[in-house]
Amino acid sequence: MGGLMPGTTASSADVRAAIARSWLSARDAELLGSVVLRPHQRSAAHRLRALIGASRGALLADAVGLGKTYTALAVARHAASVLVVAPAALRDMWREACTAAARPARFVSYHALSRGRIPDAADFVIVDESHHTRNPATRRYRALAALCRRSPVLFLSATPVHNRADDLRAQLALFLGSHAWAMADDELARFVVRRDFAADDAGPTLPxxxxxxxxxTGEDATMLAGIERLPPPLPIREAGDGGALVAISLLRQWASSRAALVAALRRRLALASALGDALRAGRHPTRQELRAWSYADGSLQLAFPEFASDALPTEVDTLLAGTERHASHVAALMRAAATGPDPDDARAAxxxxxxxxxxxxxxxxxxxxxxxxxxxxxxxxxxxxxxxxxxxxxxxxxxxxxxxxxxxxxxxxxxxxxxxxxxxxxxxxxxxxxxxxxxxxxxxxxxxxxxxxxxxxxxxxxxxxxxxxxxxxxxxxxxxxxxAPAEVLLRMEHRLRAKLAVAARTVGIRGTIMPRLFPAEPPASSATRIHAEIAGQLARWHLPCGRPPSGEPLVGAVHAARPGFLALVGCDGRPELIAGLGAGVSESPRDVLDALRLAEGPDVPVDARSVREALAAIACWRAERASFGVLGLGAGAAARTRRRLLHRIDAIAARSPRHLRSRYVPLALQARRVATERLGAGAERVLQELADARMPDEAWLNAVRTFAELNGTAGGPEMVSAVVVF
Missing domain, CATH: 3.40.50.300 (P-loop containing nucleotide triphosphate hydrolases)
Known part of the structure; x- marks a missing residue:
């Protein structure tokens, strides 16, 4: 039918089983030391190993309480050496877990990384509470990028998104590099594994x-009005008007307790006094200088203002008047707090x-x-x-x-x-x-x-x-x-839920634990949650034994309500599901889930022309994907580095003598692959230095090749493994 068949025909059940086998492994060992791994932990460990094997990193965002610690140690069980990066308070917990799992690991805290104490590299890195690494401008982030440059990394956080999707991008960039900043939410979700107690039918029992x-606890509207009327403080040099941030900070403390508000007001008053002294001495401190000032036990510790900051370039009287006006209002708030009723009594009662x-x-x-x-x-x-x-x-x-x-x-x-x-x-x-x-x-x-x-x-x-x-x-x-009055609470809830919606789209956090002040809205769908449904569907397709691979695509056909296809292809060394549903080829999780459901129809004879059309569409999709990989090399400095690398490679090829071209061409091809390959943040920093290194052409090409061998991901075969047409 329709000419020669481009592949090996099989029943749809065999094709579906072949697809499932590429995603699912045989039953993992239940024991990890003295720890009995639960089914949800074993399945997560398998999915994470596949992701890390292909991309050198992944994020486990299971709901709090599902045992991410032992899942991570199960993933790392065969690594020669393991390094755990986590808050210092979790050191004892990790030591006990490693003992129980019989999986030794070294430990370093975020605080140590921030202070420049960087341990030796390990064969596998586990980053616990990884939302602490969501700021690339910090010293700890740069230190972690160096640790992950050549090592696979697993991030753990039930709440990787705190404010915006860039929180997640910053974490994934430690192994995806600048590509993470250009990815859509659906693409980011491919590197995240998340399940919770509501999504897993066979999951563990939680309370x-x-x-x-x-x-x-009553209202405190008078104090709220006073905070909202607070005039802005004198802006520190290079920082602009900080009045809005000061008011927001005081509102947070006011909403927590009168004690927290009074302590914050004392700090504001001490800072205003110190700023006034600096201004009278003709100095205007910068943000960095203010960081050196510390408030503790009722006093502000700082160096003499004459030695702590630069000369003041502006009229002193105007700046002093602004500082004194702010200090006066802060003092008035403190008097009101001391004389009015204390809401903390009602809160405690x-x-x-x-x-x-x-x-x-x-x-x-x-x-x-x-x-x-x-x-x-x-x-x-x-x-x-x-x-x-x-x-x-x-x-x-x-x-x-x-x-x-x-x-x-x-x-x-x-x-x-x-x-x-x-x-x-x-x-x-x-x-x-x-x-x-x-x-x-x-x-x-x-x-x-x-x-x-x-x-x-x-x-x-x-x-x-x-x-x-x-x-x-x-x-x-x-x-x-x-x-607070109801309208203030409504604004507060709206701000929090806007942040939560970002987490729902990228990671799948439902927000059911967050208190709701007002009637609920429908929860946002999540690409990560759809990935969990895809995994569940594939688990139902899995057969303990099935048709062995033949080296060419395994093809089958079913009857469905709409035409299209589902295919399993190799991309960057990992199996990828794609769907053809009439509007081109898509790797969107929603489209793939729809195609999985359509692929469960009854068998029909396989039409060779339909298979060829599906394979042609997949080939076009591959070409477009490769083109986007070159055009969208990343973002910011990393993208410029890769373009400089490509330009230098082209220039070397153009000026190389004819008798050396046979030696240069293989090196140049390898170097070009590095320019479009996905690299972690640490490797990208090294590549930036290498792109501008002053070296002879052949030596430079060899250096790029060595860099690729040490830092590149091992790409697998780019082939179509199985197709179901419908």
């Missing part, structure tokens, strides 16, 4: 999170925070963004007994200071059973330092004492309690309503 219940009778025998955790809020609540509640406080300064109970480890051990599964009743903690008040990487499964009630500016914090807070290993069927969630 049910009840609907967030709001606790009213809110039902549920103090009413243990509602939760007999259960443990409560109260999260707040600011340490001043934690201390204010603890001061009002400590007399009730069974209350502890944890901030960056340490842990405190009624009897005095205790170690952080001893306090948190009470909230681990079964940890309280070995603690005398008189020393048992029923209510823990803590800052968000406990919202990352800590297991608190023995608690069953979470209270948000304030609304953090990033919606990701909501999921992290509840996720510390709602985890595998919890003995509770349900986690109760409460939130103290900010002391």
């Amino acid at each position: 049910h999170a009840g609907a967030v219940r709001w606790l009213d 809110a039902r549920t925070v103090t009413d243990f009778e509602e939760f007999p025998g259960e443990r409560l955790i109260v999260f707040a963004e600011f340490a001043e809020t934690v201390r204010a609540l603890y001061a009002r509640l400590a007399r009730d007994g069974g209350v502890a406080m944890l901030t960056e300064r340490g842990a405190v109970v009624a009897g005095g200071r205790v170690t952080r480890r001893a306090l948190l051990a009470q909230f681990a599964p079964g940890g309280a059973a070995h603690v005398p009743a008189a020393e048992r903690v029923a209510l823990l008040i803590t800052t968000d330092l406990l919202s990352e990487g800590v297991n608190l499964q023995d608690a069953s009630v979470v209270v948000h004492a304030d609304l953090p500016w990033s919606p990701a914090r909501f999921e992290q807070r509840v996720g510390r309690v709602r985890r595998l290993g919890s003995s509770h069927a349900e986690v109760s969630v409460y939130a103290l309503r900010p002391p």
Whole structure:
């Protein structure tokens, strides 16, 4: 039918099974040291290995509590050496996990990287709480780029997007390089694996999170109006007008507690006083100079203003008047805070925070963004007994200071059973330092004492309690309503949900844990969630044995409601599903999922012409894809570097003597591949130096070839493996 068949015909079931086998592996080992891996962890480990094998990196964004730590160690189980990068507070947790998994690993904190302490490279890098690497301008980011230049990397974060999609791009750029900045949301989602308790039918059992219940604490509209009327401070040199940022910062502290607001006002007043002294001395400090000033224990520490900043180029009186006007309003706010009713009393007295009778025998955790809020609540509640406080300064109970480890051990599964009743903690008040990487499964009630500016914090807070290993069927969630009128709360929620929508599109975070002040809107769909549906569909197609590969495309045909095809092709060394649904070839997850469903129809005879048309369309798609790879080399400096590299290669080819061309041509071809290859951020920095290196032509081409061997990804065969036409 339609001439010679371009491929090997087979039943649609065999073709579907062949497609599934390229994506799914045989059952992974259940044991990792003494840890029994759950099915969702084994399947994630397989998907991550495939992504990392093809692209040298991936991001695991499973919901909080699903055991990402052991999944990561399962991915790295065969690496010769492993390096874990994480917040310093998680060092003990990772040490214990590595011991249980029998997978040794070195550990370095983000703080150490920021201070320039860079460890030796490893064969595999795990970056935990990777949202801490979303700013490429930081020293820690540059250090991590160097560590990942030649090593595969796995990022872990349930909340990789805090404010905008560029948060995710910055993390993926550490192995994708500048290409990440030019990718659409659907393309970014290809490198992210995320599942949650609602999406996986056979997933693990987690406690049910009840609907967030709001606790009213009254209004504080007078103080809010005073903050909104606050005049702008004197702008520091090179920074412009910072009035809006100051007001926003004070609003965050006001919404958390009166104590947090008063502490912030004291800092503002001390800074205004120091700025006034600098101006009177004829100096105007820069942002970098202000960073050297520190406020602690009620005093501002700084160098003499004459030695700390440059000479003032502007009229002193005008700038002094602005500083004094700002300081005067700040002082007025402090007087109003001291004489008016204190809303912190109402917050501490809110039902549920103090009413243990509602939760007999259960443990409560109260999260707040600011340490001043934690201390204010603890001061009002400590007399009730069974209350502890944890901030960056340490842990405190009624009897005095205790170690952080001893306090948190009470909230681990079964940890309280070995603690005398008189020393048992029923209510823990803590800052968000406990919202990352800590297991608190023995608690069953979470209270948000304030609304953090990033919606990701909501999921992290509840996720510390709602985890595998919890003995509770349900986690109760409460939130103290900010002391604001409804229209202000509406604006606050709108801002947070705008940030959350970005995370939903790119990673698949649903936002069900974030408290909702007003009626809900339909949740946004997610490319990552669709990828999970695709994986589930392929799992149903998988057969333990099937038709072996023959070296040419395996083709089948089914009846469907619309014409098109589904194909499995090799792209950059990894299997890629693409769909032809009448409007050209697409790799969009939505189109691929539609094609997967259409490919399940009953078998029909295979038409050779339809197969040739499908293969021709795939060939055109490949050509377009390659062209876009050259035209869209990336963004910014990396793109300019690659274009300089191409121009230099072309110039060498044009001026090379005829008798040397046979030697130069293979080198030039390899160099051109480097110019269009996907590289991590660290490798791109080296390539920038290499592009302008002063070297003889042949030596330079050999240097580029060596660079490619050390840093390039291993591309696989670019072939069509299987096609189902319909």
